[in-house]
Amino acid sequence: MKRRDFLQTTAAASVLPALLGGFPIGAYGYSPELAALTNAATQTDRVLVLIQLNGGNDGLNMVIPLDQYSALMNARASIAIPEAQVLRLTAATGLHPAMTGIKSLYTSGKIGVVQSVGYPNPNFSHFRATDIWTSASESNVTITSGWAGRYLNGEYPGFPTGYPNTQSPDPLAISIGSVVSNCVQGPAVNMGMAIASTASFYQLLSGGVDTAPNTPAGHELTFIRQVVQQTQVYNSAIQQAAGRAKNLSPLYPTAGQNSLADQLKIVAQLVAGGLQTRVYVCNLGGFDTHAGQVSTTGGTATGTHATLLGKISQALEAFLDDLQRLQVQDRVVGMTFSEFGRRIKANSSFGTDHGAAAPLIVFGTSVNPIIHGTNPVLPATAGVNDNVPMQFDFRAIYGSLLMDWFKVPQATVDALLPHPGASFPHVPVLRPGVVTGVATASDMSVKGFSVYPNPVREQATVEFESEGGHVQVLVFDMMGREVRRLLDRQLPRGVQRLPLPAGDLAAGAYYCQVQEGSRASSRLIAVER
Numbered sequence: 001m002k003r004r005d006f007l008q009t010t011a012a013a014s015v016l017p018a019l020l021g022g023f024p025i026g027a028y029g030y031s032p033e034l035a036a037l038t039n040a041a042t043q044t045d046r047v048l049v050l051i052q053l054n055g056g057n058d059g060l061n062m063v064i065p066l067d068q069y070s071a072l073m074n075a076r077a078s079i080a081i082p083e084a085q086v087l088r089l090t091a092a093t094g095l096h097p098a099m100t101g102i103k104s105l106y107t108s109g110k111i112g113v114v115q116s117v118g119y120p121n122p123n124f125s126h127f128r129a130t131d132i133w134t135s136a137s138e139s140n141v142t143i144t145s146g147w148a149g150r151y152l153n154g155e156y157p158g159f160p161t162g163y164p165n166t167q168s169p170d171p172l173a174i175s176i177g178s179v180v181s182n183c184v185q186g187p188a189v190n191m192g193m194a195i196a197s198t199a200s201f202y203q204l205l206s207g208g209v210d211t212a213p214n215t216p217a218g219h220e221l222t223f224i225r226q227v228v229q230q231t232q233v234y235n236s237a238i239q240q241a242a243g244r245a246k247n248l249s250p251l252y253p254t255a256g257q258n259s260l261a262d263q264l265k266i267v268a269q270l271v272a273g274g275l276q277t278r279v280y281v282c283n284l285g286g287f288d289t290h291a292g293q294v295s296t297t298g299g300t301a302t303g304t305h306a307t308l309l310g311k312i313s314q315a316l317e318a319f320l321d322d323l324q325r326l327q328v329q330d331r332v333v334g335m336t337f338s339e340f341g342r343r344i345k346a347n348s349s350f351g352t353d354h355g356a357a358a359p360l361i362v363f364g365t366s367v368n369p370i371i372h373g374t375n376p377v378l379p380a381t382a383g384v385n386d387n388v389p390m391q392f393d394f395r396a397i398y399g400s401l402l403m404d405w406f407k408v409p410q411a412t413v414d415a416l417l418p419h420p421g422a423s424f425p426h427v428p429v430l431r432p433g434v435v436t437g438v439a440t441a442s443d444m445s446v447k448g449f450s451v452y453p454n455p456v457r458e459q460a461t462v463e464f465e466s467e468g469g470h471v472q473v474l475v476f477d478m479m480g481r482e483v484r485r486l487l488d489r490q491l492p493r494g495v496q497r498l499p500l501p502a503g504d505l506a507a508g509a510y511y512c513q514v515q516e517g518s519r520a521s522s523r524l525i526a527v528e529r
Contacts, residue, residue, distance in 0.1 A: 046405055047271055049280045049334030051260065052181060053312075055287030056126065057338040059358030059388065062099070062309055063113055065375035067092040075382035076346035079294045085301050088481060089113070093371055097301045098310035101317030102361070107476065107511050109521065110320055111363055112429055114397060115373035118357030118390035122340060126288070126354075129339035134182035136395050136417045146183040147398065147416055148173060148279060164234060170241075171234040173279035174270070176201070176263045181281040198255065198262040205239055241273030249322035253314060260284040261315035268319055272326035278406075284311060287338060291349035303350075312336070316363055324365075333364035333405055333430065335397065344382040356387035360397070366405075366434040372427060396424035404428075404435045446514045446521040448495065455526040460500040462486065464514050464521075468493035471516045475500065475525075483510065491516075502527050 064086050072080050086094035087103040105111040121139045123129045136147040175181050175194045195201050252261050263282040295303035323329040341358025373391045395417045402408040414423050448465040471491045475484035486498050507529040
């Protein structure tokens with residue numbers, strides 16, 4: 001193959017990374033089909049963020065079915081999270097104790113959980129299962145293109161020739177991280193480029209490239225990297241967007257400590273900088289926990305899986321905080337996904353083997369902040385081959401997001417997500433007001449909610465405006481345990497003020513939550529001694 005031909009194909013296929021914030025970036029050009037997917041003509045400011053958890057996440061230790069705890073202990077006593085350490089979301093369901101940030105976001109109405117997501121006849125191969133999730137295919141059908149890539153190819157079969165242009169100056173999708181997602185692969189060619197690492201991103205901004213060995217092969221590699229960077233036609237748009245905004249959240253960890261947080265930090269900067277990109281794909285690896293999932297010395301709430309879940313929690317908390325400080329929080333929703341879950345029963349190596357369904361997280365100010373579905377029902381004595389059964393097909397989540405967030409017609413969604421039967425059922429992962437346009441995400445919060453004084457020593461006042469319905473006012477500690485139930489009854493319409501006695505509470509941080517119907521708000525309060 002001639003050097004020119006090689007460069008033309010690899011640049012489009014994102015084989016070589018252009019870097020943004022140290023991550024390789026894949027950018028996908030505008031396509032009329034993807035415009036249909038995003039309804040670009042009317043919904044040009046909405047962004048979808050996909051977070052791929054590579055390796056197969058153990059859902060039973062992430063979202064813990066407390067009402068099945070005895071069965072859980074029978075199946076995985078060697079790795080199960082102690083019940084007292086679980087962060088409670090409801091009386092029946094809780095989170096891994098490493099996910100305090102996710103618990104806080106759930107309390108404040110920015111997290112939803114979808115239980116037992118999978119597909120019929122699951123495949124337990126990493127490669128094949130990943131193909132199924134990213135292509136949105138049946139388990140017995142191989143589709144080499146990704147679900148977003150098919151849209152791009154159908155609208156712009158000649159891509160990348162002619163793009164960008166005045167109508168579409170920005171990349172439509174950006175993939176950040178060590179793994180380039182197949183979601184945007186077209187039938188013949190990947191529909192754009194990819195950012196491989198955060199270092200790549202910042203080199204992109206500065207105009208540099210990764211160094212190569214001082215050898216003949218290294219010189220060739222340097223040349224290729226330079227030409228690929230030159231052919232990345234969206235570089236200037238990305239650079240300009242990055243120059244228009246700076247991250248504001250103090251919650252991001254030091255660069256290099258949490259790769260997912262580093263990736264999401266770039267996403268927030270580009271969204272706030274005005275880049276018109278619709279889809280971002282980030283990833284976090286390490287979830288193939290066959291052995292050493294938990295620490296054998298530090299307790300089951302610590303170890304490899306705890307570290308990974310802590311990174312997700314820390315990254316999402318910082319990201320959503322940053323979006324709010326940058327005043328773009330209502331433009332972004334996202335979801336996590338992994339190629340499969342893990343078995344119900346632990347193995348003899350303090351780990352879990354490849355399984356079937358698992359929960360996923362949806363995040364953003366526009367999500368419906370509830371637990372969709374019910375806890376999986378576990379056998380009293382699980383065998384080595386027992387799996388969590390599917391409640392929701394993952395393509396139903398994809399389709400619901402496309403219809404509700406990007407206003408894609410049902411017929412288009414059905415063509416995008418081929419299925420031998422009827423359309424996939426709708427799952428209300430977004431707030432009803434966001435879908436209908438009748439109410440914004442902020443309308444779903446409790447009006448006039450405040451807690452004062454804050455910090456509090458002996459007593460505070462909780463103030464809010466009731467719509468005239470049943471109201472709960474609860475106080476939780478940072479472990480998610482209810483420590484006060486200030487109110488749980490019908491109230492008349494109008495401003496309400498309640499005393500919050502705190503004299504017997506230990507010094508520390510707590511959350512006060514007010515919920516009335518579908519509206520909910522929370523405030524962080526500090527108790528001092």
